[in-house]
Amino acid sequence: MPDDAGAPGAGARMRDVAQRAGVSPMTVSRALRDPSKVSPAVLRRVEEAVRAVGYVPNRLAGGLSSMRTNVVGMIVPSLDNSLYSPTIQGVSAVLHASGYQLMIGECGHRVEGEEGLIAAFLAQRVAGLMLHDTRHTAEALAMLRRAGVPVVETGTLALDPLDMVVSYSNEAAAQAMTLHLHRLGYRRIACVTLPSAGNERSRERQKGYRAALAVAGLALDPALVLEMPPGLASGAEAVVRLLQSAAPPDAIFFAGDVLAAGALFECQRRGWDIPGQVAVAAFDDIDILRHTVPPVTTLRLPRAEIGRRGAEVLLDRIEGRATGRVAVDLGFEIIQRGST
Amino acid sequence: MPDDAGAPGAGARMRDVAQRAGVSPMTVSRALRDPSKVSPAVLRRVEEAVRAVGYVPNRLAGGLSSMRTNVVGMIVPSLDNSLYSPTIQGVSAVLHASGYQLMIGECGHRVEGEEGLIAAFLAQRVAGLMLHDTRHTAEALAMLRRAGVPVVETGTLALDPLDMVVSYSNEAAAQAMTLHLHRLGYRRIACVTLPSAGNERSRERQKGYRAALAVAGLALDPALVLEMPPGLASGAEAVVRLLQSAAPPDAIFFAGDVLAAGALFECQRRGWDIPGQVAVAAFDDIDILRHTVPPVTTLRLPRAEIGRRGAEVLLDRIEGRATGRVAVDLGFEIIQRGST
């Protein structure tokens, strides 16, 4: 292998830059990481040498030596829909602005998947982790504790946070919406969620729904509580099953995914009037719900803000600006529209 | 903070495992990376020691030593909508199945943003890169060439691919849809795209539209070509402007984002009949377009497949199973529905 400076795959090392600039590698290191620590003349020569040889620092070596990296890991339940996009985008924006990189993993709603990803991320020596789920395997907890890595959970305001939390309360939000429907005069309120098995958020939403019924003095009719898989088609199926039952509801609260949109489109197809025949409320603040006919009453959730604030508190800890645990409740908002 | 075996952040190293298992670090390394290279008895002792000390390998060190990593970088124009989700998910699934990690960057549709991310990814010594854009700065190209990293471009079938390409032809797709509208009898066909400045895909789609008009023998009316920013509201605005003009179109081809859905909802609100008053066709195969009333004619693009195949050809190169350049055309499909 010829010691040609431009051999394919043979990237320039710091010492090549140093040699060309007529200084020691250590000076190059300093010039790159804190320019104020070298003389202006040397800085200029180093920068020139960097450009000349096309030097790209090796963060594997840097990280190994300094015991810190600029990579943050993030684990979301799924990437196949847009629900987590705003949060990912918020995280990404804040991290990149501070010179950090984002590593993303998809655990497929399974805690074992999460455990594997956590192991992989810790192997990369990530500086911090953002976890959407709030349930974890015992082994995952043990690894996180041993590693001592800062963690932010974002899926819901957990009761027993692992470390830091930035989110809103799924239970409070579901309760608020159910009570909102009650205030509007609806008395047989159905609730449709995603499968609650292994999904803490679905369980919390059901809990909030039941709490609201209790507060409102309404009886809980099990026939009015449905769990459906994600997707527009599921929402359509749910509304048909509920409205064609013996005792149909006068309002349906779709507490998950795009179920409400699917139900609405199905009603349009069948000519069922909304909110005349049945009122429809949604949980997720997705864009289409504002533009349908009628537009859908829903909750405005701070998804992007969760990403931004989550990344911020994480960076505060990573960079030593803060030390304690943090729990940030970013709240939610009810958006009343034509569907109720 | 419970301070147990090991100071905070002081994870077990390979030599701790080795000591506990009564072997050398090298044997541990082998046991972990290729169990068939050590005796069964030693393997068992090593595995036990790994569990006992909670060992998590350090891939920074491993990567530095072996000169290879298991991280792939991916750069998308934006993360704030669901358009790239299927592709990301496809990439993620294939990578994780092969033990690779995905690092994601969002360049905000700017080539300078892409350049910065490429530099950051190369600094992490990524094993390969997936780039959605097909336009890059000169400096980015130089860095990629010097690094010799395998690259897959996915945004469109580029004429002069940097390395490998897995995509479909935006131009061919736009031409096909325009001709489809012509075959259906429409004669004044409008075309709405995202801003073409800095967006090669928008330009290609306009090119395909114009090519189709030429083939069909229709004149190009500049008043029928609009560029709008992304978003449902833009689609609504576009349809209003076009239909309230002096010479309105009889069909509109929305070649970007969720513009078609926005237009459709606006027509519902105003009581404009689709396709009676105006036909509507879309480019993106997003879920809602199948469920609206009427459902929207659109192209089915192989977005998830692009991610999967892209990751596959990338891994083939990374792992030395293939060497040459590859250009995979995954094609597209026209889905005729009620809106045309």
Place this chain on the structure above:
DNA sequence: TTGTACGCGTTATCAT
């Protein structure tokens, strides 16, 4: 302000 010596945790290479 700049340089020297050493170590970060792992793997390649060669030896046993």
Place this chain on the structure above:
DNA sequence: ATGATAACGCGTACAA
């Protein structure tokens, strides 16, 4: 099948 040794490229700590 297993071990010893020497990198990998950079940053920390200290010296000049």
